[in-house]
Amino acid sequence: MITPQDIKNLENHQRAWSRRTFLGKSAQAIGTLALGSIINPNLLGQQQPWRGVLDGPHFYPKAKRVVHLCMAGGPSHVDLFDPKPMLNRLHGQPFPESFTKGEQLAQLQGAELLARGAAVDFRRCGISGQMISNLLPHTQSIADDICVVRSMHTEQINHDPAHAFMNAGSINKGRPSMGSWLLYGLGSEAENLPGYVVLVSEGGGGAQPISARQWSAGFLPSKFQGVQFQSRGAPVHYVGNPDGVCQSTQRQIIDEVARLNNLQKEHSLDPEIETRVSQYELAFKMQTSVPELADLSEEPQSMLDLYGVKEAGDGSFAANCLLARRLLERGSRFVQLYHRGWDHHSKLDQNIQVASTLVDQASAALVKDLKQRGMLEDTLVIWGGEFGRTPMGQGTGRDHHINAFSVWMAGGGIRPGMTWGSTDDLGYRYLNDGQQVHVHDLHATMLACFGIDHKKLTYRYQGRDFRLTDVHGHVVNGIMT
Amino acid sequence: MSDFAIFVGRFHPLVVHLPIGVLLVLAVTEAVGWRWSKLRLTPGARTVILVFAVVGASLAAGCGWLLGQQGSYDEVLVDRHRILGFVTLGLTVVLVVIQRWPKFYGAVLAVALGIMSWTGHNGGALTHGPGYLAEHAPAILQPLLGGGEPGRPTPTTLAEADVFLDVVQPVLNARCVACHGESRSDGDLRLDSFEAIVAGGEHGDALVPGEPSDSLLLRRLYLPLDHKEHMPPTGRPQPTDTDIVVLEWWISDEAPAEGGFMARSPDPEVVEIVATQLGLPLPPIPDRAEMLVLAKSLEMQLGITIRPLTTEDPWLGANARLAGDAFDDDALARLMPLAPALHRLDLGGTSVTDAGLALVGEMAGLQRLRLDDTAITDTGLAQLSPLKRLVSLNLHSTSVTDAALEALTGLPRLRQIYVWQTGITPTAVMALAEELENRRKLDRYRQQIAANQRRIAEETFRVDFGAKPLVLPEAPEVEAE
Numbered sequence: 001m002i003t004p005q006d007i008k009n010l011e012n013h014q015r016a017w018s019r020r021t022f023l024g025k026s027a028q029a030i031g032t033l034a035l036g037s038i039i040n041p042n043l044l045g046q047q048q049p050w051r052g053v054l055d056g057p058h059f060y061p062k063a064k065r066v067v068h069l070c071m072a073g074g075p076s077h078v079d080l081f082d083p084k085p086m087l088n089r090l091h092g093q094p095f096p097e098s099f100t101k102g103e104q105l106a107q108l109q110g111a112e113l114l115a116r117g118a119a120v121d122f123r124r125c126g127i128s129g130q131m132i133s134n135l136l137p138h139t140q141s142i143a144d145d146i147c148v149v150r151s152m153h154t155e156q157i158n159h160d161p162a163h164a165f166m167n168a169g170s171i172n173k174g175r176p177s178m179g180s181w182l183l184y185g186l187g188s189e190a191e192n193l194p195g196y197v198v199l200v201s202e203g204g205g206g207a208q209p210i211s212a213r214q215w216s217a218g219f220l221p222s223k224f225q226g227v228q229f230q231s232r233g234a235p236v237h238y239v240g241n242p243d244g245v246c247q248s249t250q251r252q253i254i255d256e257v258a259r260l261n262n263l264q265k266e267h268s269l270d271p272e273i274e275t276r277v278s279q280y281e282l283a284f285k286m287q288t289s290v291p292e293l294a295d296l297s298e299e300p301q302s303m304l305d306l307y308g309v310k311e312a313g314d315g316s317f318a319a320n321c322l323l324a325r326r327l328l329e330r331g332s333r334f335v336q337l338y339h340r341g342w343d344h345h346s347k348l349d350q351n352i353q354v355a356s357t358l359v360d361q362a363s364a365a366l367v368k369d370l371k372q373r374g375m376l377e378d379t380l381v382i383w384g385g386e387f388g389r390t391p392m393g394q395g396t397g398r399d400h401h402i403n404a405f406s407v408w409m410a411g412g413g414i415r416p417g418m419t420w421g422s423t424d425d426l427g428y429r430y431l432n433d434g435q436q437v438h439v440h441d442l443h444a445t446m447l448a449c450f451g452i453d454h455k456k457l458t459y460r461y462q463g464r465d466f467r468l469t470d471v472h473g474h475v476v477n478g479i480m481t
Numbered sequence: 482m483s484d485f486a487i488f489v490g491r492f493h494p495l496v497v498h499l500p501i502g503v504l505l506v507l508a509v510t511e512a513v514g515w516r517w518s519k520l521r522l523t524p525g526a527r528t529v530i531l532v533f534a535v536v537g538a539s540l541a542a543g544c545g546w547l548l549g550q551q552g553s554y555d556e557v558l559v560d561r562h563r564i565l566g567f568v569t570l571g572l573t574v575v576l577v578v579i580q581r582w583p584k585f586y587g588a589v590l591a592v593a594l595g596i597m598s599w600t601g602h603n604g605g606a607l608t609h610g611p612g613y614l615a616e617h618a619p620a621i622l623q624p625l626l627g628g629g630e631p632g633r634p635t636p637t638t639l640a641e642a643d644v645f646l647d648v649v650q651p652v653l654n655a656r657c658v659a660c661h662g663e664s665r666s667d668g669d670l671r672l673d674s675f676e677a678i679v680a681g682g683e684h685g686d687a688l689v690p691g692e693p694s695d696s697l698l699l700r701r702l703y704l705p706l707d708h709k710e711h712m713p714p715t716g717r718p719q720p721t722d723t724d725i726v727v728l729e730w731w732i733s734d735e736a737p738a739e740g741g742f743m744a745r746s747p748d749p750e751v752v753e754i755v756a757t758q759l760g761l762p763l764p765p766i767p768d769r770a771e772m773l774v775l776a777k778s779l780e781m782q783l784g785i786t787i788r789p790l791t792t793e794d795p796w797l798g799a800n801a802r803l804a805g806d807a808f809d810d811d812a813l814a815r816l817m818p819l820a821p822a823l824h825r826l827d828l829g830g831t832s833v834t835d836a837g838l839a840l841v842g843e844m845a846g847l848q849r850l851r852l853d854d855t856a857i858t859d860t861g862l863a864q865l866s867p868l869k870r871l872v873s874l875n876l877h878s879t880s881v882t883d884a885a886l887e888a889l890t891g892l893p894r895l896r897q898i899y900v901w902q903t904g905i906t907p908t909a910v911m912a913l914a915e916e917l918e919n920r921r922k923l924d925r926y927r928q929q930i931a932a933n934q935r936r937i938a939e940e941t942f943r944v945d946f947g948a949k950p951l952v953l954p955e956a957p958e959v960e961a962e
Contacts, residue, residue: 051777055789056791057791058791059791060791061791189800190803329802331800331802331803372899372901373875374875374877374899377873451790451791
């Protein structure tokens with residue numbers, strides 16, 4: 001188990017092996033290392049589960065797990081959650097210059113800007129009367145369980161950096177993603193499965209690639225990084241033993257490898273050795289836990305129908321949602337489902353229909369299922385993209401847009417059945433009315449649902465205390481219970 | 482007995498002090514005159530004083546006779562008081578006759594004084610209850626003052642305190658028993674024992690267990706102070722807010738006749754009041770470090786997670802779902818040392834049974850309890866009634882039926898019950914919800930009454946004295962969630 005003392009040792013290690021220090025103070029560094037192994041007798045001890053660096057949340061937690069339904073590509077907020085009658089009226093006419101003058105645009109830079117109205121109608125839903133697009137009929141049915149945030153805004157206008165910003169609060173490489181921060185802070189309850197799992201599906205056109213660095217642990221020990229499961233076929237390949245190797249032989253091999261690794265750790269204090277030992281152990285456990293996880297035979301047909309799953313492991317968003325629920329039940333802390341299919345630069349009308357159909361039913365089913373199982377009260381559901389799309393048309397589609405986009409959240413600590421924040425009459429920019437939500441604010445709020453003060457979850461790296469929200473972030477108390 | 486007779490009779494306590502004072506002054510003057518002859522009374526003056534004493538004593542005896550007829554007093558005491566009173570009157574008359582014979586006169590005067598004191602003491606016992614002098618006397622003096630049987634020894638810990646004898650009876654003794662006790666039972670009601678309270682008085686039952694607002698005992702306290710039927714009557718010491726809280730709690734908790742106070746899992750507010758009244762320390766909060774050490778070892782042994790809920794408090798959340806079927810009633814029993822610190826417990830999917838729920842019923846601090854997908858039945862659920870802090874209860878996929886909800890009506894904080902895939906019908910859930918809501922309403926109204934009574938008291942004070950009463954700052958309430 002890693003104690004704060006270990007972390008100090010790791011820092012010492014980092015400091016010790018930087019080029020400058022190595023040249024200047026090599027003798028002293030070696031001394032530090034020697035000391036580290038003397039005062040840490042449990043470096044060789046049994047692998048204990050990582051209980052988190054925090055020794056408990058800062059205040060009473062509401063949520064204990066997250067499922068992030070990431071609509072990769074950037075869903076159009078004005079077509080899904082943010083109805084703009086004024087924009088519809090201006091449809092096809094020049095977009096007012098007062099909005100766009102001097103603004104950064106992606107592919108529309110320098111082009112003639114024409115307003116583009118919403119592709120479909122909106123409807124008031126549920127008792128709360130939230131406005132949700134008819135593209136999302138199932139989401140309409142859970143209107144009273146979700147909180148729609150219309151005043152989201154971000155800083156990055158291209159997919160990869162925007163995802164990085166949404167995950168890690170920074171576009172600089174080497175920053176840990178929010179899932180890694182949670183594992184670092186609180187640990188995971190799942191001992192036989194990874195605490196941070198990623199699944200990817202696609203469909204709807206404009207499937208932009210997703211880099212694995214989005215779920216990297218950055219400068220945190222790499223055992224906190226997200227583990228990507230295959231959404232097609234078996235979630236993890238080759239979990240079975242080769243012919244002629246039984247489980248007890250496998251156990252012996254793992255134990256021996258761990259012993260050798262621990263010998264090496266005595267000498268080098270490299271945190272990655274610890275990670276390697278724990279990964280071997282986890283992989284061993286996953287040999288039994290993953291087949292059990294992926295086996296949907298115990299799910300009744302009605303459950304498959306609820307999610308709209310046609311076949312287990314068919315790579316669909318629906319199958320991923322069902323798998324996500326099973327992961328959450330088994331104690332995973334952070335499950336991230338990417339659906340690549342929202343980058344609608346062209347043929348928006350057709351493509352948004354396809355993408356919506358692919359994710360709508362399963363997203364709503366996940367909320368309903370969590371709710372009937374009583375898991376929604378401590379599971380935070382976040383649905384949204386890395387940015388929004390312009391209210392200006394781009395041929396038959398819309399361009400990337402960072403000044404306003406919508407997400408919805410539900411469950412653990414989030415007030416249900418409400419709309420938070422608003423945009424101007426054309427859906428171009430969030431209103432600075434005290435209800436604006438920056439990505440940093442989203443992160444701060446998410447951590448607050450877990451009982452974590454975002455200013456107090458830090459990691460010292462290269463001489464500076466880093467946190468998920470860097471030097472920003474305000475908890476959006478208005479949307480919390 | 483006409484109203485006028487009672488009206489006259491009630492002057493007895495006023496008039497009675499006339500002959501007492503006169504006889505005392507006479508005795509003192511005679512004593513002084515016997516020592517210093519210059520100060521001796523003239524025979525004429527003595528006659529005037531004695532006649533005055535006779536008139537006063539006659540008036541007092543007359544009023545007393547009428548008052549004694551009223552019949553709400555202890556007959557033996559009244560008879561004795563009456564006889565002694567008339568003896569005093571007789572002796573005063575004798576003094577008038579024999580005032581010329583100093584030898585007899587002095588002796589008779591001394592006897593008359595003695596008898597008069599005895600009568601007075603008897604009268605005091607009639608009004609304030611027998612042993613009224615002994616009640617607050619130093620322990621050494623108590624037997625001398627007719628304390629009679631020694632009172633109940635004060636318990637040394639809250640756990641020893643009896644719910645009726647140490648918690649409720651002292652409040653009644655202090656505020657009610659003087660008029661509703663052994664020596665005097667107005668309205669034919671006695672409040673000096675549980676049996677007597679249950680027996681009620683001439684206006685019917687004093688107590689409706691479970692229904693504070695229907696119990697006459699409390700209804701009379703709730704009435705405005707100037708209402709004719711308000712109890713205790715104006716001028717008598719009034720019950721404090723905390724007295725009322727204690728009585729309310731007792732009646733709403735089905736008015737138990739005996740048993741441990743703490744075993745009823747009273748609200749922290751009530752615990753604090755009772756602890757203050759009995760001069761006992763509050764029950765200790767579990768030690769965080771101790772609990773965590775225990776939690777860590779149990780985690781490893783049982784294959785479950787037990788994590789602190791905050792950094793500073795000892796409160797824990799345990800997740801036994803991870804162990805699945807391997808977690809049974811025996812494993813649950815091993816969690817019992819953590820019982821005082823457990824706030825959240827997930828037993829979903831484990832093999833705990835009704836027998837195990839008896840143990841769960843002892844975890845009085847539980848706020849969230851998950852029992853979904855287990856073999857529990859209605860019988861087991863009935864054992865959860867002590868869980869007064871329970872907010873959320875998950876029963877989905879069990880075989881519980883409507884009958885189980887009966888046991889839950891007494892859980893004031895219950896907000897969520899998950900009953901998906903159980904035998905519980907929507908009608909029963911709605912009925913329970915209404916019942917709980919009604920009880921909460923009652924609580925709210927009671928709080929409003931208390932608040933308004935405080936306001937009336939404050940305002941009366943302000944009107945009477947033109948100043949605000951000095952209000953001591955209240956200690957901030959500390960409670961998690």
